[in-house]
Amino acid sequence: MNNDRKDVTKLHSRRKRALQSVKSQLSDVDLWRSSAAEFLATFIFIFIVCLSHMMAPSTAANTALDARSKQLISYASDPLQTSVGIALTYATLIQCFEKISGGHMNPAVTFAMVIAGHMTVVKAAVFCLAQLGGSFTAAALCYGMFPSENQQMNAVSRLHEGLEPLQGFGIEVLQSVVLIVTWLATYATSQSQLGSSAIPVGMAYLANTLWAGRLTGSSMNPVRSLPPALLSKYYTNLWVYIAGPIIGCSVGAVLYTYVFVTPDRKPRA
Amino acid sequence: MNNDRKDVTKLHSRRKRALQSVKSQLSDVDLWRSSAAEFLATFIFIFIVCLSHMMAPSTAANTALDARSKQLISYASDPLQTSVGIALTYATLIQCFEKISGGHMNPAVTFAMVIAGHMTVVKAAVFCLAQLGGSFTAAALCYGMFPSENQQMNAVSRLHEGLEPLQGFGIEVLQSVVLIVTWLATYATSQSQLGSSAIPVGMAYLANTLWAGRLTGSSMNPVRSLPPALLSKYYTNLWVYIAGPIIGCSVGAVLYTYVFVTPDRKPRA
Amino acid sequence: MNNDRKDVTKLHSRRKRALQSVKSQLSDVDLWRSSAAEFLATFIFIFIVCLSHMMAPSTAANTALDARSKQLISYASDPLQTSVGIALTYATLIQCFEKISGGHMNPAVTFAMVIAGHMTVVKAAVFCLAQLGGSFTAAALCYGMFPSENQQMNAVSRLHEGLEPLQGFGIEVLQSVVLIVTWLATYATSQSQLGSSAIPVGMAYLANTLWAGRLTGSSMNPVRSLPPALLSKYYTNLWVYIAGPIIGCSVGAVLYTYVFVTPDRKPRA
Amino acid sequence: MNNDRKDVTKLHSRRKRALQSVKSQLSDVDLWRSSAAEFLATFIFIFIVCLSHMMAPSTAANTALDARSKQLISYASDPLQTSVGIALTYATLIQCFEKISGGHMNPAVTFAMVIAGHMTVVKAAVFCLAQLGGSFTAAALCYGMFPSENQQMNAVSRLHEGLEPLQGFGIEVLQSVVLIVTWLATYATSQSQLGSSAIPVGMAYLANTLWAGRLTGSSMNPVRSLPPALLSKYYTNLWVYIAGPIIGCSVGAVLYTYVFVTPDRKPRA
Ligand SMILES: [Ca+2]
């Protein structure tokens, strides 16, 4: 009975300490500053992603456009220009926000950073909410600017017609593995040497977009795909774009942190 | 009375010291050397920007060209090539002039550097005059080379027909925020680590051009837009291209310097 | 007789030590970890290379496609997009795997690293097996996804019709010399300075692809060319793609390591 | 008389010492090693430049092609692809040969390095001979591979029909100023920080090619223009391509080294 009471007391004090840790983390001004930065970065990124896809001329969608939208997309864009524009925006925003919040703009990346031991669960949870908020605000703004439903569908992540959902899932997983390993491989060295993950991670993003863009739309990011899907009420294969990046980034983080790591991380053979 | 006299004397001596500071700054040979560098850099940049836009074939303008201009633009250029060419020129000129004057080539960037505490007001004022001088000389030279008014209009910053002026203003502000935060985020680290803001800032410029070029012409710079507008006497929405970059760069500098800054600027969470 | 016995004993002990060295190397967990990394990196790289070429529309191959393949390649791709996508994938995978295994993904590069004194023969042999395994698995997966034989032929390295086999061999040798010298020139400095060979080597790969892609397909890598050739049973000029990279990388490694080296490798004149 | 004799003796000994310095420089194995590197680098660069231009389809030249040449150029190339390919080759060769010889591949650059105090006259003279030898060998090889005179003309540097020779000269001078200042601005820092001028100088080259390629062919290099002109016996405006780069690089080197230099080269204001 004395023992039981001890255990209960222990449990109580553990919970108490955990709660206090959560409380002290949540009262840290730095957490809210960096979460605001994640909100802003994600807002800018998703705004530009949606805008770029909505302005791209799509043969299927051109018929039902209103006059104003037709004018806006009259300037033809090729897929290379759109891909390079989005990837460089991603790299630039990482450069801008890296020292403030890390510049993730992606819950799958934030989750993988927890796995890799670079972030606490509490901070990651607040970041995810900020990323969701930023992305929904951005998508809603774009949907307001482009009233045509056909054009709005251009912003929705969709699988190529010739692709099975499971194949699409595999391709999103593969892209996310490559993306997160690039994040992690440049994370440790970014401060002393290159100063930034921006260029390597931006390159990884562009590389993925150029080979997989035509297959899955190359999302790699739940908050890039969720808001347009909900706003357009298009739920087909949505699970691919939620589960794919989260599973891919988790697998990549486990591989990099726990499997392919030498005790001393010595640079090369 | 004795107190009043003291105050007056104090005021006098303050004014005197301020004037002496301005005088001593203006007599520094370094100021004039770096201002000459800003003149030269801005001249080269605006010359290449105007030339590139004037040579780009425009369906509307092709009818009224004189024979010589027709020959010059016969070599078709796609928007990606024009954008990459201008952005790499910008990055290269930053690389060249960074150690001499900073390589701003843009009064909005210079003004933001004052806000961020990297420059004195006196130096910034002389820089702006140099940038205005360089850009007008460059635009006038291009207008001399291309006598066709239709072609000259290609160098003028204009909003896409489907865009409201306030939307255009917002887009110029957003681009300028991203541009200046990239400048500031790489400013502190540029000397010890990467050695240059050239590549990150050039990437930010290209990223903006690729998504916003079709909407506003992606100016981000008052002296890129003012000289062609005055020489072509086209003042429609000119305020967007003067106020947008200045307000955007100011907002970005305040955000980066005073809001999103941790006390010790520790690199990441 | 005593002498003879001594020699025999010496020989025995030499063999014994060599065998022990091989044994101890093969029992090192680090070797198997880095070989697994080479398998994974080569698998991802060759999968993306084959997929990209199979999806590229080829005028000759379009007639005999099944309906599903037609859908998959309906998204037109230009050679610049394909080349940039593959080269950035190469750079990204080097970035990801450089600290684990070096990120060679190419037996000719691994062989040259032995010549340059950066690797043991035992490790190189295991790496080559891993690279062969990864590349065959990747090519087989792609062949399963694209059942059309015409499309599969797009993944096969072939000489341009206007080119003699010996000219093609020379062009593969030249590209491989440039590739391996870039590897070696950035090898020594990669740890203290740039942190990575990824960007320079990726740039060298892209440069080669852009001028030589139209001539030889720009392989520079036996395991990029061997699996598709065997799976498509197309052996014409296969020797060019096996011998060219191996000879080119060897020549480059000898030139860089033994000819163009100053005693102290002082940076410049 | 005694004084006169002294003077003569002095002059004799000065001449003697100068001759001895030349002799000792010419007997240095390092000079010959680096000159061989310049020969090889220039050979590879000019070979790829000529090949790329000869393979580019030219509407005017297509009529008189022999069958084999027609096959070789059947793969259409756009100007962006050609420009990026050549500029990345330039950057890659600088990366490869920078630590051995500097990787100039250009007498105008070598001459400017003498002005900037980074090279002796003797070494520069031997480098220029090596660059001439490498470029002529490369051009002759390309002319052997492409027998059609129309195609060979594609490798010749020519002014756009709408351009006056003096305008072309000015444009070559401007490009060369930008190129050499990028070389010099990254020269001092290249060893401790970025480890290489390759990327900045390659970017400067690409920037110039993208805006000036359509006007002058963007040579910036006497040994890029001289060999094709002599082999094709096309001497029109040849002076522009010899004098332009040499004068531009000299002006740039003087500006950077003697005008825009602060006593302590302090990084920024
Ligand atoms: Ca899409």
Ligand SMILES: [Ca+2]
């Ligand atoms: Ca415009």
Ligand SMILES: [Ca+2]
């Ligand atoms: Ca091929």
Ligand SMILES: [Ca+2]
């Ligand atoms: Ca030409």
